[in-house]
Amino acid sequence: MGRPVGLFSAFLEVLPFVVLVRSQCQPQPVVAPIQNVSLPNGAFVRGISMTVGSNNQNISFFASGHGLTRTACSDYNETYIYGTDGYCTDDYSSKACVTFRDGAYDASKSSTDKSIGTRKDSDSFKADWTEDTLSFGSNTSLSSFGFGVPQQDLNQAFTSQSQLGLGRNSSFLQALASAGDIATKAYAMFWGLVGGPAEKQSQGSLVLGGVDKSKCGTGMLVTISDILLNWPNGTDMSIFMGSQSMAIQACISPSFAGLMSLPLSYYNSFWSLAGGTPPDNKSPVPIPSGRNPANDHNFSYYGSLTIQLQSSISVKIPNTELVVPNTYIASDGAVQANTSTRNVVINSLQTDDGNDLPVLGRPFMSSAYVMVNQEAGRFSVWQANTGSKTSNIIAVDKQNNMVSEFCANTTGGSSTATPSPAPPARPPPQFEGSKLAGGTVAGIVVGVVGGTAILAAIGFFLYRRRGSNGAATREAQDPEFETADLKQPTHSMMPAGPQELPVDYYNVTELDSRAVDGNRF
Numbered sequence: 001m002g003r004p005v006g007l008f009s010a011f012l013e014v015l016p017f018v019v020l021v022r023s024q025c026q027p028q029p030v031v032a033p034i035q036n037v038s039l040p041n042g043a044f045v046r047g048i049s050m051t052v053g054s055n056n057q058n059i060s061f062f063a064s065g066h067g068l069t070r071t072a073c074s075d076y077n078e079t080y081i082y083g084t085d086g087y088c089t090d091d092y093s094s095k096a097c098v099t100f101r102d103g104a105y106d107a108s109k110s111s112t113d114k115s116i117g118t119r120k121d122s123d124s125f126k127a128d129w130t131e132d133t134l135s136f137g138s139n140t141s142l143s144s145f146g147f148g149v150p151q152q153d154l155n156q157a158f159t160s161q162s163q164l165g166l167g168r169n170s171s172f173l174q175a176l177a178s179a180g181d182i183a184t185k186a187y188a189m190f191w192g193l194v195g196g197p198a199e200k201q202s203q204g205s206l207v208l209g210g211v212d213k214s215k216c217g218t219g220m221l222v223t224i225s226d227i228l229l230n231w232p233n234g235t236d237m238s239i240f241m242g243s244q245s246m247a248i249q250a251c252i253s254p255s256f257a258g259l260m261s262l263p264l265s266y267y268n269s270f271w272s273l274a275g276g277t278p279p280d281n282k283s284p285v286p287i288p289s290g291r292n293p294a295n296d297h298n299f300s301y302y303g304s305l306t307i308q309l310q311s312s313i314s315v316k317i318p319n320t321e322l323v324v325p326n327t328y329i330a331s332d333g334a335v336q337a338n339t340s341t342r343n344v345v346i347n348s349l350q351t352d353d354g355n356d357l358p359v360l361g362r363p364f365m366s367s368a369y370v371m372v373n374q375e376a377g378r379f380s381v382w383q384a385n386t387g388s389k390t391s392n393i394i395a396v397d398k399q400n401n402m403v404s405e406f407c408a409n410t411t412g413g414s415s416t417a418t419p420s421p422a423p424p425a426r427p428p429p430q431f432e433g434s435k436l437a438g439g440t441v442a443g444i445v446v447g448v449v450g451g452t453a454i455l456a457a458i459g460f461f462l463y464r465r466r467g468s469n470g471a472a473t474r475e476a477q478d479p480e481f482e483t484a485d486l487k488q489p490t491h492s493m494m495p496a497g498p499q500e501l502p503v504d505y506y507n508v509t510e511l512d513s514r515a516v517d518g519n520r521f
Helices: 093-098 171-178 264-274 362-366
Strands: 018-020 030-038 046-054 057-064 127-136 139-151 163-164 186-190 204-206 211-212 224-230 236-238 250-252 261-262 290-296 304-309 313-317 323-329 335-344 347-349 368-373 379-383 393-396 401-403 431-435 445-448 458-468 470-477
Touching: 030 057, 030 127, 093 323, 139 171, 163 171, 186 211, 186 362, 211 368, 224 264, 261 368, 264 347, 290 347, 313 362, 313 379, 362 368
Parallel strands: 057 163, 261 347
Antiparallel strands: 018 431, 030 046, 030 204, 046 057, 046 127, 127 139, 186 204, 186 368, 211 393, 224 236, 224 304, 250 445, 290 335, 304 313, 323 335, 368 379, 393 401, 401 431, 458 470
């Protein structure tokens, strides 16, 4: 085991949060909506909405990779779009396979496709390499974007659909930068709320080259200090049981379907406090999609779950995102829900994967807003403002400064859910901007705090606080982050199921009031 690393090596002087930077104008960031995408078989599935080919074939993508870590999580540098052969098992009909893969690219129906079979594969997947037009947002398209059409399954345990590669050497981000659509290879992601009644739901967005300020408030990156069960009566309970002597690391992975995976002891603490028992009253075993079954008759937890980030911000997961109805794909490709069985979107690490890094997945990004800046080698996490009705899209530069002045010859893209505002009639001062707090390239790893064995997730920890005189930043520097004796996450190759509720369930408002009433989330 690697030596523990102290949380801080030194405190530096308090610095103003707003810094003066000589930032030139930036291209207006482009936005890809995260929403329910209509497929050719009539089904709707949630994902990053894009079209491919001259005939605009709808594809629903997962984001794959964070692009900073070298050791913590795997990520894809290339983009993969399943073709008419989705390489599904015999359990799926042809229509169900289209839903499972969230679309099927048919090159024969596009007049702009071009085979590039000699393309180098950087992700070790067997694929036919193709160039075609990739379009998204209001007016953004890459006319000759290269992607792989898989000739195999891409680890369908948790990545069943097409993958938008956002890794360290992302060909997608590089293509946008080369085309002048973005100035910085950075992206920010909010998955949106997908559980509960319609009024509790929201669409998400993938902002490329910038960030949506309406989704974030205080801009800081910290380590996790606690995980709390928030009961509807106002009582909070910690699954740490008052013992924080062991440090745990967790990797943010947008392609992971569950909220999180936890070491077995923490996982059992959750079930003990929540009033239920692990599946089969035995040591829990991972099941597809990061979900474990919890039947209504033996699981009566209707509160939310709060992940506290080093006493600075808290990410609260509402019950409607934590405990969800069981979903499956019918033979006609439609997504159906079995409301008699509820699933808890928390997975456990077992004996065979006990040394894996725990993972924070997509449902985490329904309540948190994550921004990755590959140019600056940093990433930032905010408590998401899920109630924002309009967007406030700004750019970030290669030094991680926020820039609100857009170049005159760029128009950017916008999501239909949260339309981008027009550039201000009176631009802000050119040399003034806000610098985002964040972590260094040590890896996009969030550490769960432990008393004597605390180790830093990121090289720098910045604490922003607002006072009567404005904003301030407290900065502390950590030694090199270590991941000794920790393996990258591995998951069972069991078939994954659909990740969100079917569309016709979204308008059902008569859910259990214990899960949706009150202000606990």
